[in-house]
Amino acid sequence: MADVSIRRLGKHFGTVKVLKDVSLDIADGQFVVLVGPSGCGKSTLLRTIAGLEEVNSGEIRIADRLVNDVPAKERDIAMVFQSYALYPHMTVSDNMSFSLRLKGVPKGEIKEKVARAAEILDLGHLIDRYPRQLSGGQRQRVAMGRAIVRDPAVFLFDEPLSNLDAKLRVQMRAEIKELHQQLGTTMIYVTHDQVEAMTMADTIVVMRDGVIEQSGSPLELYDRPRNLFVAEFIGSPSMNFLKGTSGSHGFLTDDGVEVYSGVLPAGTTTFGIRPEDMVLDPNGLDVEVVVVEPTGPETHVIGRLGKSPVAVVIRERIEIKSGERIRLLPNPSRAHFFDANGTRLN
Amino acid sequence: MTSRLKLTTWLPVLLVAIFLVIQLFPVIWVISASLQTPEALARGPSNRLIPDTLYLGNYVRAFDTSPLLQYLLNSTIIAVLTIGLTIILAAPAAYAIEKMRFSGSRIVLNYFLLGLMIPVFVSLLPIFQSLGFFGLRNTYWAVVLPQVGFQLPVAIYLYTSFFRGIPNELLEAASIDGAGVFRTFWSVAVPLSINATITIVVYNFIFVWNEFVFANTFLTNDAIKTLPVGLNDFVSDMGRRDYGATYAAIVVSVLPTVALYLFLNRRVIDSMTAGAVRG
Numbered sequence: 001m002a003d004v005s006i007r008r009l010g011k012h013f014g015t016v017k018v019l020k021d022v023s024l025d026i027a028d029g030q031f032v033v034l035v036g037p038s039g040c041g042k043s044t045l046l047r048t049i050a051g052l053e054e055v056n057s058g059e060i061r062i063a064d065r066l067v068n069d070v071p072a073k074e075r076d077i078a079m080v081f082q083s084y085a086l087y088p089h090m091t092v093s094d095n096m097s098f099s100l101r102l103k104g105v106p107k108g109e110i111k112e113k114v115a116r117a118a119e120i121l122d123l124g125h126l127i128d129r130y131p132r133q134l135s136g137g138q139r140q141r142v143a144m145g146r147a148i149v150r151d152p153a154v155f156l157f158d159e160p161l162s163n164l165d166a167k168l169r170v171q172m173r174a175e176i177k178e179l180h181q182q183l184g185t186t187m188i189y190v191t192h193d194q195v196e197a198m199t200m201a202d203t204i205v206v207m208r209d210g211v212i213e214q215s216g217s218p219l220e221l222y223d224r225p226r227n228l229f230v231a232e233f234i235g236s237p238s239m240n241f242l243k244g245t246s247g248s249h250g251f252l253t254d255d256g257v258e259v260y261s262g263v264l265p266a267g268t269t270t271f272g273i274r275p276e277d278m279v280l281d282p283n284g285l286d287v288e289v290v291v292v293e294p295t296g297p298e299t300h301v302i303g304r305l306g307k308s309p310v311a312v313v314i315r316e317r318i319e320i321k322s323g324e325r326i327r328l329l330p331n332p333s334r335a336h337f338f339d340a341n342g343t344r345l346n
Numbered sequence: 347m348t349s350r351l352k353l354t355t356w357l358p359v360l361l362v363a364i365f366l367v368i369q370l371f372p373v374i375w376v377i378s379a380s381l382q383t384p385e386a387l388a389r390g391p392s393n394r395l396i397p398d399t400l401y402l403g404n405y406v407r408a409f410d411t412s413p414l415l416q417y418l419l420n421s422t423i424i425a426v427l428t429i430g431l432t433i434i435l436a437a438p439a440a441y442a443i444e445k446m447r448f449s450g451s452r453i454v455l456n457y458f459l460l461g462l463m464i465p466v467f468v469s470l471l472p473i474f475q476s477l478g479f480f481g482l483r484n485t486y487w488a489v490v491l492p493q494v495g496f497q498l499p500v501a502i503y504l505y506t507s508f509f510r511g512i513p514n515e516l517l518e519a520a521s522i523d524g525a526g527v528f529r530t531f532w533s534v535a536v537p538l539s540i541n542a543t544i545t546i547v548v549y550n551f552i553f554v555w556n557e558f559v560f561a562n563t564f565l566t567n568d569a570i571k572t573l574p575v576g577l578n579d580f581v582s583d584m585g586r587r588d589y590g591a592t593y594a595a596i597v598v599s600v601l602p603t604v605a606l607y608l609f610l611n612r613r614v615i616d617s618m619t620a621g622a623v624r625g
Contacts, residue, residue, distance in 0.1 A: 099523035
């Protein structure tokens with residue numbers, strides 16, 4: 001186990017700067033999720049930690065050891081790839097034991113470690129099969145098994161669930177989280193799926209254009225996003241944003257609707273409210289229903305407040321149709337205020 | 347509609363049948379002729395395609411009156427050395443070009459591919475002089491080394507195309523697992539390229555086995571002559587008198603190529619049709 005420290009890390013491909021002075025501290029045993037849209041640099045950051053990409057500036061330390069120039073195989077890390085990267089010509093057992101054989105670990109010990117990893121991941125009955133004979137979920141487990149047997153200081157996951165169907169993804173998500181609790185090893189996990197990030201992470205790191213926008217616990221990011229980008233990226237459905245002006249008595253949208261009354265920070269130009277932070281109330285704002293999405297436990301409604309689109313999550317089943325009107329009251333204590341630059345004000 | 351459907355059904359079959367007859371007729375004719383008695387052969391072109399009896403005397407005379415076995419052995423040694431050396435040189439070179447991506451790797455590949463444009467006859471004299479200088483004339487290496495040189499471009503080209511299909515993540519996984527460059531090549535790339543290797547073996551074997559120009563120019567000692575050169579002797583010394591033995595020798599010379607192709611045929615087709623390697 002080990003902590004990971006990244007200081008002013010820079011990486012460019014040709015003239016394109018992919019990582020711009022990135023600094024991040026990951027404590028020993030933490031489960032950190034790097035999340036962000038495509039091209040934000042999250043995978044590159046992971047690959048530089050793995051040693052698969054050279055860095056152009058800055059420092060990477062694993063367990064206090066500077067590893068900038070240390071080859072991947074000597075960094076004491078294990079990585080699970082998006083495509084699993086299992087060796088097609090080797091059985092499950094051979095795939096899992098490859099690294100140990102290279103290290104010259106005695107056969108008895110290899111057998112023991114592979115058996116233990118297979119037991120943890122419920123792969124015992126598949127040990128003699130080839131990757132082509134396995135399902136997506138089983139391949140994913142073998143890839144994790146290959147990482148586990150090495151007993152590394154840090155686990156790296158590069159979008160490992162992207163190739164799985166929705167149901168399997170939920171199952172594997174829980175398995176990876178359980179694995180982390182079982183092993184207690186530092187894990188760094190890359191995904192573009194914010195739900196994965198929210199459900200798995202101790203710490204979420206939101207990236208955009210090669211910089212870290214915000215890092216913190218999932219609920220911290222959810223409740224107090226530092227800027228509009230994080231506020232929009234974290235949470236599904238996304239936070240509602242209403243543009244307007246702040247007056248002495250409240251916030252008036254560009255359509256002239258007062259959505260908030262009370263004192264608010266000076267310079268507020270955007271009012272944010274999460275879909276679940278609005279409730280049905282006869283004294284609420286007048287919203288035209290456009291689309292209704294019943295999910296079972298709750299009802300998602302996409303509507304229009306003035307000319308602005310709004311999404312609402314109603315925690316009950318309601319009979320409602322497109323074209324009807326409902327009244328929604330935002331919870332003022334859950335409101336978010338942003339200035340013209342998109343920076344949080346409250 | 348129905349007539350169109352019929353046309354698309356029987357036309358390809360007809361074309362394949364015509365192609366097969368054109369391809370197979372000479373082979374069947376030579377095999378048939380090698381199994382006919384000298385009397386039947388003496389009747390000339392009017393003799394039957396399917397012989398009355400399976401006469402093996404031609405084969406007995408072919409082996410008795412010429413060092414056919416020695417020619418076979420020489421050709422086999424040269425083929426094994428040439429193909430072995432070609433693969434040993436081409437696979438790592440192609441791996442370095444395709445997967446290690448050093449600066450100028452494309453230029454190196456193009457440099458190798460330039461070799462495809464050099465006609466064999468242009469190179470005969472310089473190679474002849476070089477072999478003389480190194481004292482390699484009338485040795486197996488006199489044929490092996492030039493052939494390796496001429497086979498390398500195609501082999502490297504085939505290997506680079508194949509390695510391109512191996513996902514980089516596999517090689518990265520190996521490097522994280524603790525494998526160095528050579529170990530990654532040997533334990534991951536080589537086993538995955540088995541179909542490419544077989545294709546190169548089959549393709550090269552046909553060329554090397556039938557090679558005549560180098561063998562005829564650089565090997566003048568009867569003891570290390572290859573089959574094609576030996577067959578040439580056969581025709582001039584005995585051809586006019588004993589067609590049966592000549593046909594028998596031709597059949598013997600062709601058999602290894604056919605056997606190898608039939609044995610590895612499936613793998614060759616697989617490698618030609620395979621896309622990227624998937625785990």
